[in-house]
Amino acid sequence: AETHYHEFVVQAKPVKRLCRTHNTITVNGQFPGPNLEVRNGDSLAIKVTNAAKYNVTIHWHGLRQLRNPWADGPEYITQCPIQPGATYTYRFTIQDQEGTLWWHAHSRWLRATVYGALIIYPKLGSPYPFSMPKREVPLLLGEWFDRNPLDVQKLAAFTGGAPNASDAYTINGQPGDLYRCSKQETVRIPVGSGESILLRIINSALNQELFFSIANHRLTVVSADASYTKPFTTRVLMIGPGQTTDVLLTADQPPAHYYVAASVYQTARNAPFDNTTTTAILEYKSAPCSSKKGQFPPPALPLLPAFNDTATATAYTAQIKSPSQVKVPTQIHENLFFIVGLGLNNCTVPNNPRCQGPNNTRFAASMNNVSFVFPRTNSLMQAYYNGVPGVFTTDFPPVPPVQFDYTGNVPRGLWTPRRGTKLYKLKYGSNVQIVLQDTSIVTTEDHPMHLHGYHFYVIGSGFGNFNPRTDPAKFNLVDPPLRNTIGTPPGGWVAIRFVADNPGVWLMHCHLDAHLVLGLAMAFLVENGKGPLQSVIPPPADLPRC
Ligand code: C2O
Numbered sequence: 001a002e003t004h005y006h007e008f009v010v011q012a013k014p015v016k017r018l019c020r021t022h023n024t025i026t027v028n029g030q031f032p033g034p035n036l037e038v039r040n041g042d043s044l045a046i047k048v049t050n051a052a053k054y055n056v057t058i059h060w061h062g063l064r065q066l067r068n069p070w071a072d073g074p075e076y077i078t079q080c081p082i083q084p085g086a087t088y089t090y091r092f093t094i095q096d097q098e099g100t101l102w103w104h105a106h107s108r109w110l111r112a113t114v115y116g117a118l119i120i121y122p123k124l125g126s127p128y129p130f131s132m133p134k135r136e137v138p139l140l141l142g143e144w145f146d147r148n149p150l151d152v153q154k155l156a157a158f159t160g161g162a163p164n165a166s167d168a169y170t171i172n173g174q175p176g177d178l179y180r181c182s183k184q185e186t187v188r189i190p191v192g193s194g195e196s197i198l199l200r201i202i203n204s205a206l207n208q209e210l211f212f213s214i215a216n217h218r219l220t221v222v223s224a225d226a227s228y229t230k231p232f233t234t235r236v237l238m239i240g241p242g243q244t245t246d247v248l249l250t251a252d253q254p255p256a257h258y259y260v261a262a263s264v265y266q267t268a269r270n271a272p273f274d275n276t277t278t279t280a281i282l283e284y285k286s287a288p289c290s291s292k293k294g295q296f297p298p299p300a301l302p303l304l305p306a307f308n309d310t311a312t313a314t315a316y317t318a319q320i321k322s323p324s325q326v327k328v329p330t331q332i333h334e335n336l337f338f339i340v341g342l343g344l345n346n347c348t349v350p351n352n353p354r355c356q357g358p359n360n361t362r363f364a365a366s367m368n369n370v371s372f373v374f375p376r377t378n379s380l381m382q383a384y385y386n387g388v389p390g391v392f393t394t395d396f397p398p399v400p401p402v403q404f405d406y407t408g409n410v411p412r413g414l415w416t417p418r419r420g421t422k423l424y425k426l427k428y429g430s431n432v433q434i435v436l437q438d439t440s441i442v443t444t445e446d447h448p449m450h451l452h453g454y455h456f457y458v459i460g461s462g463f464g465n466f467n468p469r470t471d472p473a474k475f476n477l478v479d480p481p482l483r484n485t486i487g488t489p490p491g492g493w494v495a496i497r498f499v500a501d502n503p504g505v506w507l508m509h510c511h512l513d514a515h516l517v518l519g520l521a522m523a524f525l526v527e528n529g530k531g532p533l534q535s536v537i538p539p540p541a542d543l544p545r546c
Contacts, residue, residue, distance in 0.1 A: 001041040001093075001123075008033070008058065010082075010105075010114065011051040017144050017174075018167055019181035024113050025052050025105075032140050032173045032204070033116035036103070040123045043093040048082055054150065055081030058090060059106035060118060061242060062226055062484040065453055066095055069381050069504030070539050072452055074106040076374040077507045077523060078381040080546035081107055088544050098122050099226030100200040100244040102140070109513055112149035112166075115140065115204045120226060129323060130222045130231060130248065136198040137189055141212070141239070141262050141278070143205045144168040144175060157517055160345075160355055160362030169205065169262060169278035176261075176279030187280035189260065191251040198222075199247050203239040207514045209265040209446060209487070211313075212237045213302035214282055215258040219247040221320065225455065227482040230321045236305060238265055238313040240448030242485035242511035255284035257299035264307050266446050266490065277304065310490060313446075317487065318461075322479045328457050329431035329497050330477065336424070336432065337399055337466070338367050339406055340447050340488055340510065340520060341439035343417045363442070364518055365510070366417035368397050371519025372509070373421050377546050380423065380505040380523060385539060396424040396522055406439045406465050407491040415441055417519065424522065426500040428529035433459075435466050437493045444491035447515065453506035453526075455484045456498035463492040471495075485511055503528045503536050 008027045015024040015031050027033035038044060050056050059073035071092040072078040082088045098120045105114035117138040122128060143166035145152055152164050168175035168182075177183040191197060199219075203210055213219075213236045220233050223246035231248075239245055260280040281299050289296055305312040343364045347355035357363045364371050375383075375391050383391035404411050426432060438444055457480040462471060475495065488494050509521035528535040 001043065002039070003043040003045060004038055006036065006044070006046045008046055008048045009051050010048065010056050017182070018146055018179060020146060022148070025054065025110055027114055027116065031113055032142065033114060035117040035119060035138055037119045037121065038094060039121045040094050040096065040098045043091070045089055045091050047087060047089045049087045050082045050084050053084050054107070054110060055083055056105055056107045056110055056114070057081050058103055060090070060092065060101065060103050062101040062455070063092065064095060064097065064455070064502060065092055066502055067535065067537050068092055069453065069506070069536060070543055074452065074507045076376065076379050077505055079379050080544045082544050086544060088542055091540065094120055097226050099223045099228070100202060100246050101226050102202045102204060102244065104204060109149045109153040109206060111513070112143065112145060112206050115142070117200060117202055119200060129228050133196040133198050133248065136200060138200040138202065139280070140172055140202045140204050141210055142170040142173065143208060144170050149206070153517060156514065158354060160357055166206065169208065169210070169276060171260070171262065171278050171280045178277055178279055189280060189282050190285055191282060192285050193251055193255050196248055196250045199249055200244065201237065201239060201247065202244045203241050205241050207241070207512045209238065209240045209448065210262040211265050211304050212239060212262045213304055214249065214260045215300035215302040216253045217249060217258065219249055222246050222248055224320050224481060225483040225485060227455065228323050229481060230323050230479065232319050234316060234319070235303070236312060236316065238316045240446070240485060240487050240511065242448055242450045251284060255286040255288065257284070257287055257296050258282040259299045259301050261302050261304060263304045265313055266307065314489060320481045322481055325478055326457065326480065326482070328459065328477045328480060329499055331431055332433045333430040334426060334432040336434045337437065338434060339369070339399055339414070339437045339439050340367050340449065341365065342442040342445070343415055344442060345416055364417050365515045365520035367520060367522045368399050369414050369417045370397065370422055370522065371417040371419045372521035373419050373519070375421055382539070384505055384525060385536065392421040392423050394423050394425045394525060396422040403465070406437050407444060408440060410439050410441050414439070419519065422522065423505065423525040426524050426526045428500060428503055428527050428534055430500045431497065432500055433495065433497045435493055435495045436488045437466050438488045438491055440491055446490045447488045447520065448485050448511040449488055449508065450485040450511045451506065451508045453502045453504055454498050455482050456496040457481070458483055458486050459495050459497055461489055461492060461494040463489060466493040500526045502526060503534065
């Protein structure tokens with residue numbers, strides 16, 4: 001195994017998109033940031049220097065960081081932010097993980113432009129469970145704001161209204177030729193006729209689940225969230241923010257140019273192939289020109305589902321399974337039921353500019369009716385480790401034992417979340433089941449839920465209210481997929497299981513950043529176990545202080 005040293009200098013740099021130049025926060029002047037390539041078992045030391053004017057942290061999304069929460073990165077959870085002018089070196093080892101993950105800023109909305117791929121190859125000599133093509137192409141799907149994304153976030157936080165939508169979706173930072181001033185830079189993927197390539201698709205968009213498709217081609221899914229899957233073939237993927245999907249693509253169509261496209265799922269604004277569709281072009285090297293001028297005929301467009309095509313999204317996600325039988329914990333020690341969703345806080349002063357929700361309210365989001373509040377003076381992990389009282393409480397509430405109609409007539413008491421920094425304590429080594437239930441307060445919506453420090457088996461999901469008497473009988477305990485981010489279906493529920501074998505403080509949140517800033521988050525405090533292999537390692541000397 002090797003140790004990889006990298007330097008990340010977080011700095012502003014002019015970036016031109018959609019005809020305009022913005023001073024953009026980048027890593028080493030690159031947007032998107034650098035893609036890292038390592039092997040399972042390798043160690044990394046990434047020295048992050050903050051040369052920008054905002055606080056920053058970096059999160060290694062999906063990496064387990066066993067006993068090493070200090071390297072996880074969410075600000076005020078496992079570390080204080082790296083302040084302007086300061087430096088912090090993230091040190092960690094890849095332990096039994098391979099596939100596609102990614103890294104991103106975990107500080108306000110900086111991840112809009114501060115992100116890159118983290119590609120983990122198998123150990124030397126260890127095979128892939130599929131025939132690995134010679135070539136691979138990472139495709140990072142993102143969003144571009146034609147203004148400072150932090151201003152968009154600030155405005156939404158101030159008004160308590162919905163944030164402004166981004167101005168473009170992107171593939172590897174480029175909107176593609178359906179957007180203004182973007183034709184020249186459209187990402188091109190050259191292929192030889194008959195060649196196979198691996199696409200590593202990452203949804204790094206801030207606030208948007210996306211459909212993804214390539215005209216005329218079938219895609220074979222082989223891995224999701226850096227866990228191998230039973231291969232299956234599809235024409236369309238649905239990928240939520242935070243999720244990754246590896247697919248095999250064979251250039252088996254007549255030599256020509258084909259659009260690679262991603263379009264929105266679950267939003268009220270969209271028509272196929274308008275400027276909410278980002279494109280790249282798959283270019284067969286032997287494609288014939290159509291005229292003497294050397295012009296290629298326009299690329300074929302893929303069939304993308306409509307923005308509200310929940311049936312396609314659901315059917316696609318249900319196909320993702322582990323390659324063979326897996327060991328799902330069966331004896332459950334912690335059986336948790338969390339409701340997730342939006343809420344409204346009443347405002348007392350009429351026409352308060354801070355209250356732009358319906359009927360003089362502010363939007364909020366919560367889990368079990370608690371809007372998560374990030375501390376400002378300490379990180380939860382440092383407070384836990386040093387025994388500092390008063391930074392958090394461990395009274396994250398259970399929901400009432402009564403079965404409400406969460407997706408219909410939600411009890412009024414659950415409309416107005418309380419604010420708090422409340423953790424849920426888990427015993428080291430306990431088997432945990434969580435059912436996440438969406439509510440219909442304000443609106444039903446898919447919430448891509450991400451758990452730090454863990455991956456989990458997704459054992460079931462459905463629409464409507466979870467029924468604790470009948471639904472568990474339908475759980476897949478044989479070959480459920482292992483993931484780090486899973487959508488709670490709009491007006492539905494999803495059930496996950498994991499063993500609490502990683503001590504520390506671990507954030508769980510909606511990976512739509514618009515919901516994260518409204519409080520759709522909570523954190524687990526997984527207690528230290530007995531031996532050195534069950535306890536958190538000591539904090540590094542350069543860990544930032546608040
Ligand atoms: Cu990829 Cu807490 O995030």
